[in-house]
Amino acid sequence: MTSRIAILGASGYTGAELVRLIATHGRMEIAALTADRKAGSPMAEVYPHLRHLDLPHLQRIEEVDFSGIDMVFCALPHATSQAVIADLPRDLKIVDLSADFRLRDPADYERWYGKPHAAPELQKEAVYGLTEFYRDEIRGARLVAGTGCNAATGQYALRPLIAAEAIDLDDIVLDLKCAVSGAGRSLRENLLHAELSEGYHPYAAGGTHRHLGEFDQEFSALAGRPVRVQFTPHLMPANRGILASAYVTGDARVVHDTLSQAYADEPFLQVLPFGELPSTRHVRGSNLCHIGVSGDRLPGRAMVVAALDNLTKGSSGQALQNANLMLDIPEHTGLMLAPCFP
Amino acid sequence: MTSRIAILGASGYTGAELVRLIATHGRMEIAALTADRKAGSPMAEVYPHLRHLDLPHLQRIEEVDFSGIDMVFCALPHATSQAVIADLPRDLKIVDLSADFRLRDPADYERWYGKPHAAPELQKEAVYGLTEFYRDEIRGARLVAGTGCNAATGQYALRPLIAAEAIDLDDIVLDLKCAVSGAGRSLRENLLHAELSEGYHPYAAGGTHRHLGEFDQEFSALAGRPVRVQFTPHLMPANRGILASAYVTGDARVVHDTLSQAYADEPFLQVLPFGELPSTRHVRGSNLCHIGVSGDRLPGRAMVVAALDNLTKGSSGQALQNANLMLDIPEHTGLMLAPCFP
Amino acid sequence: MTSRIAILGASGYTGAELVRLIATHGRMEIAALTADRKAGSPMAEVYPHLRHLDLPHLQRIEEVDFSGIDMVFCALPHATSQAVIADLPRDLKIVDLSADFRLRDPADYERWYGKPHAAPELQKEAVYGLTEFYRDEIRGARLVAGTGCNAATGQYALRPLIAAEAIDLDDIVLDLKCAVSGAGRSLRENLLHAELSEGYHPYAAGGTHRHLGEFDQEFSALAGRPVRVQFTPHLMPANRGILASAYVTGDARVVHDTLSQAYADEPFLQVLPFGELPSTRHVRGSNLCHIGVSGDRLPGRAMVVAALDNLTKGSSGQALQNANLMLDIPEHTGLMLAPCFP
Amino acid sequence: MTSRIAILGASGYTGAELVRLIATHGRMEIAALTADRKAGSPMAEVYPHLRHLDLPHLQRIEEVDFSGIDMVFCALPHATSQAVIADLPRDLKIVDLSADFRLRDPADYERWYGKPHAAPELQKEAVYGLTEFYRDEIRGARLVAGTGCNAATGQYALRPLIAAEAIDLDDIVLDLKCAVSGAGRSLRENLLHAELSEGYHPYAAGGTHRHLGEFDQEFSALAGRPVRVQFTPHLMPANRGILASAYVTGDARVVHDTLSQAYADEPFLQVLPFGELPSTRHVRGSNLCHIGVSGDRLPGRAMVVAALDNLTKGSSGQALQNANLMLDIPEHTGLMLAPCFP
Structure with a gap:
């Protein structure tokens, strides 16, 4: 039918x-x-x-x-x-x-x-x-x-970790790299090819991006108490793709295990082997989200990176x-x- | 099965x-x-x-x-x-x-x-x-x-015109604009991002590109006599897409009609309305070929442009x-x- | 002073x-x-x-x-x-x-x-x-x-050849590849990064581009009789650069000699060795124009290619x-x- | 002379x-x-x-x-x-x-x-x-x-802050976005245009990038005690430019004042008005470094962003x-x- x-x-x-x-x-x-x-x-x-x-x-x-x-x-x-x-x-x-x-x-x-x-x-x-x-x-x-497309990317990286309290809820930095199609087909000077290509910059800094409303709502509901991330998006010279780099305090192996288990049965959410990090080019045009986890030389610090196509x-x-x-x-x-x- | x-x-x-x-x-x-x-x-x-x-x-x-x-x-x-x-x-x-x-x-x-x-x-x-x-x-x-991917693009633009003798067979200029994936995943200096992006240039000039062998074979067979085009490809700062700009002598309306009729039942070969010309970005990742025809202020001159994705x-x-x-x-x-x- | x-x-x-x-x-x-x-x-x-x-x-x-x-x-x-x-x-x-x-x-x-x-x-x-x-x-x-920036590029490729009648004046095809900054800082949909990058297409086809007025005026004055070129520009996914590919009838060596002599004392006009063709990336941001000449397997056919930065x-x-x-x-x-x- | x-x-x-x-x-x-x-x-x-x-x-x-x-x-x-x-x-x-x-x-x-x-x-x-x-x-x-080019960018963002203890020395996240020319003219698959353009990804994650040696040496010397930042670079589809996004704990106004005073007489180091953040495209090809500071909705958190051309x-x-x-x-x-x- x-x-x-x-x-x-x-x-x-x-x-x-x-x-x-x-x-x-x-x-x-x-x-x-x-x-x-x-x-x-x-x-x-x-x-x-x-x-x-x-x-x-x-x-x-x-x-x-x-x-x-x-x-x-x-x-x-x-x-x-x-x-x-x-x-x-x-x-x-x-x-x-x-x-x-x-x-x-x-x-x-x-x-x-x-x-x-x-x-x-x-x-x-x-x-x-x-x-x-x-x-x-x-x-x-x-x-x-x-x-929101940024909101989705950040949540795929962090929800299971917040729900499981696998990371410090008061110390989450979310640095996003966003392609230009997220801004829509709008006639704005900074979206012109001559302006955008060959460079990159942060925007909506200072905790002013509207998708923070979604992060606050969802992360706080999961944690049962207020969770506030520091989130800044950056505009990239590319058409499709969001890369969320989350810097967190927690055990990297536990972080990886938590995400792997949470998404084990999800066809579109692919957790990469520990230590491998994703690229937006490898999800382009698809409904997939690739997620990777890396530890750091600093004990107790980890990085979670999620990549998806903002339009898909x-x-x-x-x-x-x-x-x-x-x-x-x-x-x-x-x-x-x-x-x-x- | x-x-x-x-x-x-x-x-x-x-x-x-x-x-x-x-x-x-x-x-x-x-x-x-x-x-x-x-x-x-x-x-x-x-x-x-x-x-x-x-x-x-x-x-x-x-x-x-x-x-x-x-x-x-x-x-x-x-x-x-x-x-x-x-x-x-x-x-x-x-x-x-x-x-x-x-x-x-x-x-x-x-x-x-x-x-x-x-x-x-x-x-x-x-x-x-x-x-x-x-x-x-x-x-x-x-x-x-x-x-060959260039050979396919040029033939979609020209075969019906040569078969029907809708154009002067001795005066065909084929200027191609080719994306870099056509060169394959090969480690060559000129294929590096730092070398290729932000610029464009001709290559294999002088009638030396190997796909000329296919043009010669196919066009001559169609015409029943030798047909030799002047063909130069140009490397573009893009990953996918070939745009063939063919400059021909012939009546533009007849050229358009000939192509429209030849491809009327072909799902992948789309002839655009007269005067509209295609873009590689609109066939990207698909099996489609878009073909357009324009006249010129010079009487008896026409332009045929075909666009397809070289990898598809x-x-x-x-x-x-x-x-x-x-x-x-x-x-x-x-x-x-x-x-x-x- | x-x-x-x-x-x-x-x-x-x-x-x-x-x-x-x-x-x-x-x-x-x-x-x-x-x-x-x-x-x-x-x-x-x-x-x-x-x-x-x-x-x-x-x-x-x-x-x-x-x-x-x-x-x-x-x-x-x-x-x-x-x-x-x-x-x-x-x-x-x-x-x-x-x-x-x-x-x-x-x-x-x-x-x-x-x-x-x-x-x-x-x-x-x-x-x-x-x-x-x-x-x-x-x-x-x-x-x-x-x-005009296109007019300059085409003239650097062709003026000495027309003045010297080194080429057939009635058979000149000029295929231009133009970067987007030539269109200025204007809010037009087709100039957006999401629209322009990753593809290319002809525009102002059919002999309608206004720089033809300059070509007609200058080439005809040089020749002492009307000269009309077939000229189509193509929009490139790049910010700076014009590449003019001129397909002409004439002896390639004579074409090269004529250009070399004409520009011998010009610091900004660089004629490349015979058979080498220029790239826009190599003149970017400068006041230089690189010009190359190639012969073709077709006897009596030649190609002249000029590259400059449209903004400079x-x-x-x-x-x-x-x-x-x-x-x-x-x-x-x-x-x-x-x-x-x- | x-x-x-x-x-x-x-x-x-x-x-x-x-x-x-x-x-x-x-x-x-x-x-x-x-x-x-x-x-x-x-x-x-x-x-x-x-x-x-x-x-x-x-x-x-x-x-x-x-x-x-x-x-x-x-x-x-x-x-x-x-x-x-x-x-x-x-x-x-x-x-x-x-x-x-x-x-x-x-x-x-x-x-x-x-x-x-x-x-x-x-x-x-x-x-x-x-x-x-x-x-x-x-x-x-x-x-x-x-x-190191990354090391220079991070230091321009942070040195005066560390010297003045204007920020928490134990909580510095440095997310870098780096253009591809920093990798040199080397024949590596991931540097090909077809691989790199249209996407972005982290590399050398986990605190393994060699420029950390310089950060450790210089920041620790300034502070008179060990300082270890969490630093991850990301490879961008662009040829020139490094953007360092530093997430720090400190008063944003003090941070801005500290940088402004430190660089007041430096012709190449331009501190932007408070709240304005730089873009790599605006320093491209020059010896300039643009530096901006933003506060955050989270009290006591700030962001410092520095942009320069890695080759210059x-x-x-x-x-x-x-x-x-x-x-x-x-x-x-x-x-x-x-x-x-x-």
Whole structure:
């Protein structure tokens, strides 16, 4: 049986990535694609790499007939997402890729996103979409909130360690290296090729990046007490990939064992042999996350490094994995593409 | 039914690309992988991006038990390929990705490759592997010779035009822009990141590139008389992609019509609307070839541009497409991956 | 003696490149920098790489006191440039980097730029700024029109050959590979890193690129009859560099000799040994142009390849070279920086 | 007066960078260039970007007449350097760019480099070449040991803080992002464009990078007691640049003040306004180091980020700066090139 899919906000990179993944999924059919400013255009005009696919033209959301739709992927900007989802038919299953439903406490949302949440009642039913840790809730959910891509990477590196108290919870430094597609298809000077290529720099320093809201929420819930990491992302001259380098206090072997056991049955989370560290190039275009652990010459210090593709495992692949669960399709369907290297 | 596959020379980029494609093929099982110098290593060590796959360890060719194998992909260097294939069981189906069996006339081989052909009798049964033009022969073949990646790109741009005499056969300039993976995983100074990135240059100028042997053979056969193009490749700071810019004398509309009609039923060959020209980034990681035609302010001059991924449609994707035909599997199986953009 | 300089439009890449070059010039002092939208900002905010220099803040053009200024570099967009220059004091020496004064015939300007020329009387006194070919006129000029960066590259490859009729004037194909900084610091989707990197494509195909106006004007003047080249630029995933591949009919040795003799005394124009072809990476950041010639297996066919840095020799370096002449400063002053490789 | 210079090991990137810088120095003349395997070749063959310079051919070291030489830059691999320098005339001034004379204690050398030091007596007279901190000693030195490029970057970020005890000495995490030219012009698979571009990964993890020897030596000397940082470098898909992200415990304002005061008179060390962080792209090709400080939402935590060009300020620029001091030439001579951006 084929599920009928709508993608709202299909002109952004996560929207296009969803189409790429669904193209070989086999049990989903794309019934509607929306993009306000590009409404009326064929998708091939907006994304020529999808030219070979038989896709509906882009529409305005108002034009979509949701009656035959089984699942909506909402790839709209935050704040917009809230408003749109609040207006959708109540029985639609939804995976939201924006930041709008990630933070359980509306006060947290307001603090990190600078404005009050407009749909707090929907927030109550939203399930946090980090698949491997919320699988059961996701399976039964109507509305799933896709995680931040940085937030996902850091959590894959650290959740089992925090849950097991395998590391000092008050001494976690998280240095992220993020590719540029995470910033979306936005016309900003610092995203130009001439500006970005050949260099790298930190951004959102000082503990100001919004994904900290997710780290705080999730890590504190796991620990049963407040956990606050020091987190700074760096923008890389590359299109896809997040590398999270976590510097922690703990026994490196215990750290490795804890992660290995936690992820032993997870097809997408690959823990490397002790001492081997991952590279973003080896997960590119795939739904995989590679995780490595190294000790240090300093006794009691360790390093955990996680690498994933921000557009796939960090957003659209995760969204599809969650949708599979919600639609009772085998979880890995459409997600077994091997990384595209070199 | 699943076909059992051996890949000889699996430590090179085309070998790894075959594994990537077969990973989601569904009707092939990789039974053997060889690599002389890396024999004994797990594939994950040589190509960490394939770590999640359950693959046999690398072996020496001599160690392979070919008795249960249905199809061999031979991704060895030219010259080596001849010798190895000559020693394989006579009933094995083989797709050779090297240059060894592309040129029908052994004298041509000697001229372009600088040494006599060592297996001229095998050459006789080899079918030239440009799938869309040799489909019937490939279906019945035992040994198929994969084409050069530059040769494939130029032929997709020009074959129908030469066959139809839609252009002046004595005035064809072919300027190619080629990504670096076409040079393989070889330790050469000019392939280093520090040397290659941020710049571009012509190479093999003067009509010395070996793929000219294929152009001469194929274009002359089509025309029924000698056709000689002026062809210069340029090395690009990118990993995947060939862009062939062909400058021709002919009516641009007729050129476009000729290509559109020739490729109307070809799922992988996409002719763009008149006046639109392709980009390598929009075929990256896929088996697609995008082809565009533009006129010029100079009456009677036209430009044909073809773009494909050298590792996929230019070599390993083509090889798999041919293998599908030879094994009576639907031709597009495992090859419908959408391009990976951005 | 130090000349006082104003740069109008200093927030663009050519403006910043002028500042970079003048920083070690020794005989110029930057007295004013303008940028309308950024007026009031320190240059370090707009271009942090110039932070260590003691520079005036950005101003609006109206705020500049031109009384003590010896030379104005006008790095404004075309059309704007005309209007601004028409209002400047009549005794100021000016090098204009825009397209506004390149085409001698105002009708040509209107044809290529889509609107009538607004200052045709200024056009009359403008000298075309291809230094090596207009040195004497530039020395005595008040207003010099910087050439297009593609136009400069193509002319360095071809002018001596056309002047000497060393090649067939009716059969010239010019395939250019251009880095992205030539498009300026403009917020356009196709200039984003995520869109541009890892791929390449032709643009302005069909003989529509505006620099053709310059080729037509200059080549026809040299030949004493109309010369029309087929010219298509391609956008490269790199920041600096233009590579012009010219396919011509002529004797390759004669072509090489003609270029070698023409440029024998030119310090910035380096003709490589016969058969060697240049790379953009080897002129990066410098005022050099490397030129190579190759024959072809096709008798009577040759290839000329020229490489330069579009921001330096292609625009701001050229502008400074011309300004040196106009100010009676040794021509190479401030321009002997070696290329920055790797 | 012009000093006569010899560069030993001129076929590597630091050798070529020295030539680039000396090209516009004005008070140095390159009298000899050596490269064993390329002896006899013109430099233009090995580095075409230096083609326009009038340089001596490459020689073997044995062939150099050192009698008229004032200064030797030794850009040879470590271990080789010791042997070569031990054989040079005793009165030659030498700047060594290798690791051979950086560590004062021969036991440290043996520990980090895996073999006994072969010239411990020379080690005694060697001065550590971090110019801004050893200026007086360098001025009078015969032999100066250029620092590691990573070691220089980390020290610029941290030395004044450690000397002033402005941060907790037992809690320093140093996450470095390093461009590929730091690995030299070496034929290693992981340095190929196809392997490196589009991804990033940590290397030499676990506290194993040799530059830790310099950090230990210098930081401990400053503090008067052992200081051990946790340091992991990451390899970036870029050619030039090191970004050091230091995570420290201390008051961010005090940290910023301490650095600002320490570097107030240093022309090459630019401390950015509080809260602004640097980018490698803005120091590219220059001898500048940009340093920024940010606080964090976590009270008492701060971040110091330093950016420099590994080939310039990190090695060859530093070497030239030291040579200027040793030759009584103004320190900044030949080093005021503005960064090459974009």
